Amino acid sequence: MNLNIDQLRADTPGVQNVLHFNNAGCSLPIKAVVDVITEYLQLEAMVGGYEAKDQYQKTIDQFYQEAATLINASPDEIAIVGNASEGFNKALYAIPFEVGDIILTSEVEYGNNFINFLNLKKQKGIEIQIIPNDEFGNIMLEKMESMISPQVKLIAITHIPTNSGLIVPAEKIGAIAKKHNILYLLDACQSVGHMPVDVEKIQCDFLATTSRKYLRGPRGLGFLYVRKGILKKLNPPTLDMVTAHWDDVENYHLDSDVKMFENWEKSYALVLGFSKALSYLNQLGIKNTWKRIQHLSNILREKLNHIEGIKVLDIGNQKCGIVSFVLDKIPPEDLHKVLLQQSVNTSVSARFSTVIDMDKRGLSSVNRASIHYYNSEEEIDIFVKKMEYIAEQVLRKINK
Numbered sequence: 001m002n003l004n005i006d007q008l009r010a011d012t013p014g015v016q017n018v019l020h021f022n023n024a025g026c027s028l029p030i031k032a033v034v035d036v037i038t039e040y041l042q043l044e045a046m047v048g049g050y051e052a053k054d055q056y057q058k059t060i061d062q063f064y065q066e067a068a069t070l071i072n073a074s075p076d077e078i079a080i081v082g083n084a085s086e087g088f089n090k091a092l093y094a095i096p097f098e099v100g101d102i103i104l105t106s107e108v109e110y111g112n113n114f115i116n117f118l119n120l121k122k123q124k125g126i127e128i129q130i131i132p133n134d135e136f137g138n139i140m141l142e143k144m145e146s147m148i149s150p151q152v153k154l155i156a157i158t159h160i161p162t163n164s165g166l167i168v169p170a171e172k173i174g175a176i177a178k179k180h181n182i183l184y185l186l187d188a189c190q191s192v193g194h195m196p197v198d199v200e201k202i203q204c205d206f207l208a209t210t211s212r213k214y215l216r217g218p219r220g221l222g223f224l225y226v227r228k229g230i231l232k233k234l235n236p237p238t239l240d241m242v243t244a245h246w247d248d249v250e251n252y253h254l255d256s257d258v259k260m261f262e263n264w265e266k267s268y269a270l271v272l273g274f275s276k277a278l279s280y281l282n283q284l285g286i287k288n289t290w291k292r293i294q295h296l297s298n299i300l301r302e303k304l305n306h307i308e309g310i311k312v313l314d315i316g317n318q319k320c321g322i323v324s325f326v327l328d329k330i331p332p333e334d335l336h337k338v339l340l341q342q343s344v345n346t347s348v349s350a351r352f353s354t355v356i357d358m359d360k361r362g363l364s365s366v367n368r369a370s371i372h373y374y375n376s377e378e379e380i381d382i383f384v385k386k387m388e389y390i391a392e393q394v395l396r397k398i399n400k
């Protein structure tokens, strides 16, 4: 199916207002997402929160089907969580680690994830081992396999890191995890909605993602996928009344159900908005939207590469819609501000989000332009012209 770009942009009111290349931060939503949220909040105000939920129960339940369809899972393997970090952490702390267990992870791991590995090291005496990247930024799969031992309890990988256009080969890692029967947790916060992600092909046991980024849903939600077959092995770190059932003054019992990762209370307005965003994407087809993201980001990467003073910093062989770069002599934070004053949204990825990779490459922060399918070729031209102008001004100043 060919995407109707004019229609997609008409569906997205924000494109009239800003040039938005901050989709890895938070995408612009379609109008229908905002409408469903506000309409539901109005209904809550008019009939009562519990009563509104009863009226909408069937529509709310469709969320699980939409999320499952997108990642090729089953609806009873999906839990609604507050964000990707919460989903990741709930999965991580549910694994019964023992002293000496090893977590294998990557050089591009996200800050939240690594902080919690360190916490488990402190609390439970686990060990963290980092799979190295080669000189081009690709994870070394043979090296990874040589690091497998009976102590490796978990392979935890970030699929697309926050600070560069790299795609980590999640399927190849999954094949190794499966071969050695090791639990596999995927941080797919930047990849779900961005590119095709299929949990059967990847063979992960857990996957955490967020609503606001490439999925174009509202802020403050995410979902966690947990493979059905492993639920019995897990101990949720905290219990809620949907997680556990209170039997009597001495006892409670748990169901081996993915709902053990949900909170009883949640914003159903946001769930409906998230569901609408997922159904819109499922209708467009992730293969189609991914093709367009690749097309647009390749153009941007190529054009930025040709501007004197700009260095594109994306690593690895497989690249995505995130384009990371720096402009010589201009701190990324300053460039970001200059662009923002011109209604151009980009972001800055700072060291603290990906400490290992940033330190290895001697970077304290980078500029990040992240493209979505609803962006246009014209926007790329405008952006590139602005960058050419800014780079030229900087060169002039230097040569004065």
Ligand SMILES: Cc1ncc(COP(=O)(O)O)c(C=O)c1O
Residues within 6 Å of the ligand: 024, 083, 084, 085, 086, 110, 112, 158, 160, 161, 162, 187, 189, 190, 209, 210, 211, 222
């Ligand atoms: C790779 C990656 N993982 C996890 C997160 C955390 O997402 P959330 O803020 O939804 O917890 C981010 C956020 O930028 C991210 O880029």
